Amino acid sequence: MAEKKKEVLLKIKDLHIEGYSDEEWIEIVHGVDLTLHRGEVLGLIGESGAGKSTIGLAAMGFARDGCRISGGSIEFDGMELTTTPESALRALRGSRIAYVAQSAAASFNPAHKIIDQHTEAPIHYRIQKRVEAQEDAMQLYERLRLPNPHEIGFRYPHQVSGGQLQRAMTAMAMACRPDLIIFDEPTTALDVTTQIEVLAAIRDIVDQFNTAAIYITHDLAVVAQMADTIKVLLKGNEVEEAPTEQMLGSPKEDYTKSLWAVRSFQRKQKPRPKGKAAVPVVSVQDIDAAYGDVKVLKDVSFDIYAGMTVAVVGESGSGKSTTARCITGLLPPTKGKILFQGEELPASYKDRTKDQLRQAQMIYQMADTALNPKVKISDIIGRPAQFYSGLSGGELKSRVDELLDLIELDPSKFYNRYPPELSGGQKQRVGIARALAAEPTFIICDEVTSALDQLVAEGILKLLDRLQRELNLSYMFITHDLATVRSIADEVVVMRQGEVVEQGPKDKMFKPPHHPYTDLLLSSVPEMDPNWLTTLLEERGVDNVGEAANTGGKK
C-alpha cells in the first residue's frame, strides 16, 4: 500500500450511546475511543449487538431513532460533531462523510435510475453540474470495473445484479470525494464469488483517493483484507485494537482468540454405510423443476445416507433451496422422483401421509420468520409432538422440557416466552427443537447459520453435530459458506444454475483436481492471511476480477 499521510481525521473519545427500550434509556456503547488518520482503514468487528453500526453512524454525528449520543466527543477534522447543529451535520453527510449500507438493494430507491441517485449529492452541494457529475460517475463505474460503465448508470436498481449494485453504491459514496466512508457490512449479503469483486473494488478506490474508511463487519477474513488496524468490540466495549498483522498473529485478549478460533471446529468425516442394508435415507433421482415456465432444476440427483451430512453448495440462484422444496414436496418436480428409504414419495406434500411428513423436517435460514411471533415457545415445540404422537397434558410438557434440554435452553426460563424475546441463536435453537419434536430421520438445514454471528453459528453447528450422533439423523445442509461445509459435511454436492456440477466425499472435494466452478468457489473464500486478496487478484488477473464469477466456471 502507498505511503499515507498521518493526519488525524476522526477522533472519538469516550463515546457513550444510549438506546430507548421499555420506557428507559439503556447504555449500549460504554465509552469507546477511536482514532482514524487520513487514508487509513479501520476495521470494526464484533458480534451483532456489539455496537459496531451504532458507532459507525455516530462517526457521522448521527444516532438512529430511539438512540442518543449521551456522552463523549466526536471530532471530525477539527469539528466537534456532538455539538454541531443538525443543519451543519447534514451538509457534512454525503459530501465529506459517506455511508455504504449492508443491503444496496434496499438502500437504492427502486423508482429512480442509478445515475440520478449518484449525481444527487454533487448537484445538491453544487460541486458539479449534472453533466459533469454524470461523466464523473461513469469514470467511477469504470474504476470499480462495472460492466458497460457508460450505460449501466441509466438502468434501474432492479436491472442490475447484487454485486454490481453494491459497487454502484460504493461509487455513489465516492461521488463527492468524501474524506471518510463508513462501510457497514457491504459484502455480508453477497455470495463469495461476488464478494471478491466488491472487496477488490472498495480497496482500490480507497487506495486511489486516499480516503479514510471505517469497515464494519463480523467476518474476520474479510476485515483482514481491508483494514490497516482492527478494533474488536464486545457488547459496547472495546476489547482490543491493533494493526492487522499483529492482531491476526498474536491476539492478546481471550475474546479475540475465541473469535479467531471459531473456524477451527471440525468433525470427522464419515464414509457411506456399506453392504445390503445401505439404502439411502433420501435419494433424489434425476429431478427437473420449474417455476411456471422458468426451468430451475435440471437432472439433479444425489443420495443421502443414514447418519450422514450432505452439504449442498452454490451461489444464490443455483437451485439449492429449490431442491429442498422439491424434497419437502412444496414444489412438485416436473420429472424424476424422490425416494425415501427406498420408497417413492408422492410429489406433492399434500398427498403424503402423516408419517412421511414426520420423517423429513426442515430448519430455516431466518429464525425470525420461521417462528410464529405470537405463539409461546412451549406451543411451538409442543405442537409437532402433539400432532404426530398425540401427546397431551403432562406427557406433552415433559416432552417439551426434554426437547428444550436437548437444545441447551433452560425449560423453566423459556417455556412461557415468545420468539421476539429471544436472541437470534436461541431462536434458531427453538427452530431445531421444533424439527426434533417430530422425531424425524432426515432434516433439511437451509442456511441455518448464515444469519448468525460466528460464535453463535459455531454453537449451532456443534449442537447439530451432537444431535446427529445421538439420534442418528441425516442432514441435507444447504449453504454458501464453504467454511461451514469444511466443518460439518461428509459429502458435498456443488450446484450451479440448477445443475449438479460435481459431487463426492468432502476430502476429495477439497483436494484438487476440481471442476473449474468448484475451484472458483473454493478460491473465493476469504482467508485469514492479509495478503490473500492481493495474491488471488494477481493469480486471476486484476482486470478479470469483475467478470471472474461469470467466466471462471464455464466449461
Place this chain on the structure above:
Amino acid sequence: MSLFVIGYYALLIGASCLAAYFAKRSAFLLLFSLTLASFIMGIVGGVPALRAVTIAAATLALAAGTSYAFREFLVQILPEGISKEIKTAPLTAAFGMFVIFTYAIAGIFAPVIAPHGEAEVISSAFAPADENMLLGADQLGRDMFSRIVYGARNSVGLALVATSLAFIMGALGGLFAATKGGWLDQILGRAADVIMSVPSLIFALLMLSILGTSLWVIVVVVAVIYSPRVFRLTRAVAGNVVVMDYIEAARLRGEGTWYLIRKEILPNSTAPLIAEFGLEFCFVFLLIAGLSFLGLGIQPPTADWGSMVRENATLISFGDITPLIPAAAIALLTVAVNFVVDWMLYRSSGLKE
C-alpha cells in the same frame, strides 16, 4: 363594563403572564392569542360572544378533565398488561372510550334509566321540556329523553350485531381466500367486487324493499354490504402472513386449513382487524341511521335515532333543537369511536416498524 367582562380579561391576562413567567412557550402563545382574539370579539360581538367563548372553553376543559380522569381510572382498575397500553392513549382516545362507556351503560340499563317507556305517550305533541321531561316531547307526545336512552340500545345494538356479522363473514372469507388461494380466492374476490360495485345505500334500499323491513333482514343486508371491505383487508393482511416460513413449516407438518387460520394467521392479524372493526362500526351505524331516516330501517314505535331525526324534522323550522338531539347522539358516538380507532391504528402501524 360588567364584572363578568373584567373577570374574563383579568383571568386570561393573568394566566398568560403566569405562562410567560414559567417559560411555557406554547401555553403562553395560546393564551395570549386568545386574549387578543377576545378583544376583537368583545368589540364586535359584545358580552354574549365572550360568554360563548367561556362556555366552549369550560366544556372543552371539562371534557379533557373527564377523559384524563377516566384514563387514570382505567389504568388503576385494569390488569397490568392492558393498563400499560392505555397509559399511552391520548386524551382524545380516552374521551372516546368514556363516551362509548356511557353509551354502553345507557344501552344496557335503558329500562332502569329511562323515566318512561319508549312508546308511552305522556304529554301533548312537541311539548317543551319541564321537570318531568328532560328534553321535551316528540311529535306524538312521547318523552324524548327516554327515547334517546332506548335508542342507544336499539340503534347501537343493531349496528353492533350487523358489524359483527359482517366481520365474521368478511374475515373468514378473507382468511380462507388467503390461505387456500386458487379458485376459492378468485370466486370470493370477484363476489366481493360485485357487491362493492353497487352503491351501498341503493343496494340496501333495493334489498329492503324486496325482502321487507324485519330486523333480521336489516342485519343480514347491512352485513352483506359491508363484508367485502373486511374481506379485502383481511385477505391483504393474511396474505402477508401466509408467505412466512412458519406457515410453510405448519403446512409441511400436515396441518389443516382451519388450524392454520386459527392458530398461525389470526393471532398475527388481529391488530389491524380490531381497528377496522371500529371503523366499520361507524359506517354501519350511519347506514342504519340513514335507512331509518328514509323509513326503511327500524320500524316505529321502536325508538331509533335515525327515525327520530326524521319524525321531529318539522320542528327545525320553528327554531327548536329537538330533532338535533338524536342527530348529535349519532355524531358523538361516531366521533368517539373514531377517536379510539385512530389511536388503535396508530398503535398497530407503530408496531409494524
